[in-house]
Amino acid sequence: MSATHANLSPAEANARQRAPVALRCACGRALPLRRNELLCVCGRNLGARQDGLWRIGQPAPYWGEVEEERMADLLSVCRRRNWRSAAKKVLPELAGYLLDARRAAFIEVLPLPPGRRLLEIGAGMGAISAELARDYDVVAMEGVRERAEFLALRAAQDGLERLQVICADWHLIRFAPSQFDGIIMNGVLEWVGLGDRAGSPRAAQLRFLRRAREWLAPDGVIYLAIENRFGLPVLRGSRDHSGLPFTSLLPRWAARLACAFWAPYRSGANRGYRTYTYSYGGYRRLLEQAELKIEQSYVCPLGYNLPVGLMPLHPAALRFQKARRGMARGILWRAARRRLNWVWLYRALGGDFAFVLSAASPASVVALPSGERNDA
Amino acid sequence: MHELVWRLWSRETGKKALAPLPADPGQVTLACFGAGGRDPVWIAKIARDAAGRQRLRQERAALAQLAPWRTQLLAPGELDWQETEADACLIESGLGGRLRYWRTRRDGLRGHGGELAESVVAWIIKFQSLVAPPRAVSVRELAAEYAAALRSSPGKWPPPDWADALEDASAGSEPRPAAPIHGDLWFGNCLWREGLSGITDWCGFDAGSPLDDLLSFLIKCPARPRERHSLFRAYFFEDCALMRQTRAWAARLAPPPAWRLCFYLFLARRLRWEAGLANQPRSEQERADARAEWTPTLAWLRERRFPAPWS
Numbered sequence: 197m198s199a200t201h202a203n204l205s206p207a208e209a210n211a212r213q214r215a216p217v218a219l220r221c222a223c224g225r226a227l228p229l230r231r232n233e234l235l236c237v238c239g240r241n242l243g244a245r246q247d248g249l250w251r252i253g254q255p256a257p258y259w260g261e262v263e264e265e266r267m268a269d270l271l272s273v274c275r276r277r278n279w280r281s282a283a284k285k286v287l288p289e290l291a292g293y294l295l296d297a298r299r300a301a302f303i304e305v306l307p308l309p310p311g312r313r314l315l316e317i318g319a320g321m322g323a324i325s326a327e328l329a330r331d332y333d334v335v336a337m338e339g340v341r342e343r344a345e346f347l348a349l350r351a352a353q354d355g356l357e358r359l360q361v362i363c364a365d366w367h368l369i370r371f372a373p374s375q376f377d378g379i380i381m382n383g384v385l386e387w388v389g390l391g392d393r394a395g396s397p398r399a400a401q402l403r404f405l406r407r408a409r410e411w412l413a414p415d416g417v418i419y420l421a422i423e424n425r426f427g428l429p430v431l432r433g434s435r436d437h438s439g440l441p442f443t444s445l446l447p448r449w450a451a452r453l454a455c456a457f458w459a460p461y462r463s464g465a466n467r468g469y470r471t472y473t474y475s476y477g478g479y480r481r482l483l484e485q486a487e488l489k490i491e492q493s494y495v496c497p498l499g500y501n502l503p504v505g506l507m508p509l510h511p512a513a514l515r516f517q518k519a520r521r522g523m524a525r526g527i528l529w530r531a532a533r534r535r536l537n538w539v540w541l542y543r544a545l546g547g548d549f550a551f552v553l554s555a556a557s558p559a560s561v562v563a564l565p566s567g568e569r570n571d572a
Numbered sequence: 573m574h575e576l577v578w579r580l581w582s583r584e585t586g587k588k589a590l591a592p593l594p595a596d597p598g599q600v601t602l603a604c605f606g607a608g609g610r611d612p613v614w615i616a617k618i619a620r621d622a623a624g625r626q627r628l629r630q631e632r633a634a635l636a637q638l639a640p641w642r643t644q645l646l647a648p649g650e651l652d653w654q655e656t657e658a659d660a661c662l663i664e665s666g667l668g669g670r671l672r673y674w675r676t677r678r679d680g681l682r683g684h685g686g687e688l689a690e691s692v693v694a695w696i697i698k699f700q701s702l703v704a705p706p707r708a709v710s711v712r713e714l715a716a717e718y719a720a721a722l723r724s725s726p727g728k729w730p731p732p733d734w735a736d737a738l739e740d741a742s743a744g745s746e747p748r749p750a751a752p753i754h755g756d757l758w759f760g761n762c763l764w765r766e767g768l769s770g771i772t773d774w775c776g777f778d779a780g781s782p783l784d785d786l787l788s789f790l791i792k793c794p795a796r797p798r799e800r801h802s803l804f805r806a807y808f809f810e811d812c813a814l815m816r817q818t819r820a821w822a823a824r825l826a827p828p829p830a831w832r833l834c835f836y837l838f839l840a841r842r843l844r845w846e847a848g849l850a851n852q853p854r855s856e857q858e859r860a861d862a863r864a865e866w867t868p869t870l871a872w873l874r875e876r877r878f879p880a881p882w883s
Contacts, residue, residue, distance in 0.1 A: 304600050304618075305590045307582070309575040492589055510589030512610045516603055517591040519670040520760075 217313070217335050217360065218372040219243075219252065226372040229360065243364070249348035252364035256339030256391060259463030260320075261290055267342045271349070279350045293323065293501070300327035302503040302550060305492065306419055308332070312377035315411065317366055318384035322347035322359075328380075329359035335376070339365045339391065366404060367392045377416045379408050383500055385422050386437055389470035390463075397470040398482070405486035409555050418488065418553040421500035425473040427547040437461070437471030444473050476509075476543040479551065489556040495546030506550060509539050576654045576661045577602060577616045584613065596852065599624045603666060612666030614651055618659055623853050625660040627775040630851065632662055633706070634777030641702045646695070646763075646770045667770030669763030673794045678806045680813035689789070691768040692757070693821045696785045700825070705752040705779035711833060714750055714780065715742035718840040721849050729863050730843040731870060737878040738840045745833040753780035758792035775851070780841065781834035782826040788838065790818060801868045808835070808881035819882040832880040 216228040223238040229250060234242035243252035258264045266286060273282035284291045293299075300323070308314070310331035319325045319336035321343055328334050329351070336351075336359060338344040344363035351359040362369070366388070388404045389397025408418055423430070423437075425444045430436065436443040439461025443451040451469040460466045474482060476493075483490060494506035508514055573581070581590065586607030595601040598621040603612035619625045635650045642649050648664035655661075674685030681689050709717075719735035719742075754761075755776020763770035790807055791800075806814045826834055841850075846862035848854035854862070873879070 304573060304577075304592060304602060307573055307578055309573060309578040504592075505594070506592055508589045508591045508605075510587075510591070510605060513589040513591035513603065513605045513612075515610075515670075516605070516612060517593060520593050 215375075217375060220370040220372045222370075229362075247345075247348060248352050248361065249344055250360065250362040250364070251341075252362060253368040254365065255341035255344070255363055256365050257463055257465055258340055258342060259465065260340060260343055261293075262287055264342070267346075271342060271345055274346060274349045274353075279346070279353050290321075294321050296323060296502070297327050298502055298504050299323040302419060302421070302506065303328060303331075305494070305506060306378060306552060307417060307491075308378045313375065314378040314380060315371070315376040316380040316382070317408065318381065318387070319344075319347060319361075322350050322361075324380060324382060325359055325361075326350055326354060326356060329356045332378075333358045335360045335362060337362045337364055337366065337369070339363070365391055366407070367400075371411045373410050374413050376411050377413050379412055379416070379418045381408070381418065382421045385420060386471045386473050389472060390465045393470070397472040400470075401472065401482065402486055405483065405488060409486060409488060412555055414555065416554070417491065418551075420483075420551045420553060421496065421503065421548060422479070423473045423500075423548050424546050425475050425478065426544065428545045429547045431545075437473070438466070438469055443469060448472070476546075476549065479549065483551070483553060484556070487556045488553040490551055491554050492552040494550040495542045496548040496550050500548040500550060503550060507542060507546075509542060509546075511539050514539055514542070574600075574616065574618050574659070574661050576652055576663060577618070580604065580614060580616070580652065580663060596624065597855075611668030614666050615648070615664045616661060617664070618661045620659045623851065625655065627851055628660045628662045629655075630777065631773075631775035634774040635664065637706060637777070638703060638774070644702065645699055646768060647774065648770070648772065667763055667772060669765040669769035671759060671762070672764045673759070676793050676795055676803055676814070678810075678812045678814050680817045685793075686817075688759075688762070688764065688768070689821070692762065692789050693786060693824060695768055695771070696757075696825060699754070699785075700751045700782060703752045705750050706777060707750075707779050709750050709779050711748045711750050711781055711830070711837060712742050712745070715739065715833065715837055715840070718837065718844060721844050722840060725847055725849055727847075729859075730847055730866075731874075733874065734840060734843060734870070737873075738836045741833045741836045741878070745830060748830060750779035751782040751784075753778055753784040754788075755780070755784075757785040757788045759789070759794060760792075762789075781830075781837040783822055783831070783834040784838050784841065786818075786821055786825055787835065788842070791842070797865055800865060801872070804869050805872070809879065815882065822882060828882070831882060835881045836878065 216230050218226040218228040219234060219242055221227055221236040221238060221240055221242060223236060225236055227234045227236055227242060232245045234244065236242065243250055260267060270282055270286040273286055283294050313333045314328055315335045315337065316325045317337050319338045322336060325334050325336035325347065336347055338347060341363055344361055348361040351361055385401055385404065389400045392400035392403065412418060430444050433441040435441055438451065438455045440454060440458055443454055446454065448469065455469040480490060493509040495509065496503050497505050497507055507517060581604060584604065584606055588607065589605045591603045591605065593601040593603055598619065600618040602616045604614050606613045617628055619628045632650060632653055635648065638645055638647045639649060648667055650662065651665055652663040672684060672688060674688065676685060680686065715738050719738045722730050722735040723732060754771065754774065755778050756773055761771060761773045762768060763772065791804065795803055806812055807818050808815060822831060844850050845852065846854065846866065848859060
């Protein structure tokens, strides 16, 4: 990864940045997101831009941090006044989450210099994309229409010209290959099995990762942040993505059984147990299968939604970082902290992981199977 | 990732890691580790606000001045520098070692603590003999400068009579040139590996009193906040083994007639920094914490009409 990064001349990097982001039609043609309509010469209409928002295919069913009615309220207030004051008024409990620039703090360890093109999959309400769009060209993709509309309003009101918002479901959209220098997946991979119900959730996750790899430039990197299946918060009984505690600890069949009797959590689509998380070794195997290589891995001590103080899973770096964390109170606690710098312990019990990934081999462009559509 | 960091990172080959280190708000510090190495190859400091950029410029100037004696003074070297309108980035060579803690007792710094303090005193003597202060001023001129800064404080803290105490101490002393000071010498900036192995964070490099670095190291020793006031008295004012030990160290750095001015000059500099009047902005919370921590000590000194230390 680093060697190809270093070999990319500034002219090549600029040329890539200048070319607009393009979708790939089922006929194989690339359609740049330039005008307000995406009409292919083969006759297919992939989507259109309206109020600064690209709508490609059918949106995903609503789900989110707040109920649908409150989200509708937020949007209507946003259209009348500034999104910041609207967020503080309608969603006071989420205002910090939406406004905190530290949500994108992981960018400091992502080997991408400013000016590169990023894709954020599952951009949500845009805390990360909006922050990154100050230095990068960002394409924010969000499946839920209401959240994408909020993000488009936010981009327009803040004058973020380098932020393009796309409302599309990841398994329906096809970008032209090798056009993103960085792909951000912050708390997305675990939910993938809900939107793509063909086969097991693991198979859906593999498809998702392979597709992301296809969209990645040869020298690009993927940032993947996700929970540890056996992490300390899970062992303490925090709620899993199913809505129940401890389900990630159970064998998958037992978790499915437990979830069969539980009302859907966050959305009607969350039926059965399809939100798989893994241990560190499990992620390594999954990523290897998707032909992705782990360049760096971290534990997020405050969770991946606040990626500050990332702890590198590298023995010397971890020891060095922990030695500079200031003084812990009490001799026993200090002694414990000095000794508790085994990487395996953090791999085993760390709450959330953050991975920096590169393509293990050049991605081959896969032809679209006849059943898959870009114009769903 | 900052462009300069990315350029250096791309040059590293093999299994490498980037560790974010604790840093002030608005600043990012990253340590890069190469394959198999236990020490960082380089450390990147990035500042995005005006005050942070200014501090990085000061650190860079300090590293340039220290460059001829870098190995003797265990200081990092500058590897690269970039400043734009938006940010500044300084890449320094990495220093090995780790932080060490000890417990300070009234019967003197022993074991670890004593050994470490001895090494620090030896280091300060070497530093003052090798390096010239970055500006040619006398200690009296510095006293006038700090007194003016304390008087200009917008709030009621630090107390205004501190400027008078400083001027009073200055009036009775003989004129002496200022010494070079690290400016933020505390155990968090000293790395140890079979002895002192590195001194980091040079953004406070300035001219000051010869006792400044020693006092800073003692006052910021590992201790619980509630112990600090009693330790302060034990270091400088109570007849105990600890006071005799610190007095011996002070005697190696400055003659006894200069101690009073050096001591109040250090306190004034410290209060100026705690109040956010120096080159590092302090948040409301930090200022409140500092005020709570320092108020009993300042009141105690005021009650005794600003006594001379180690007397």
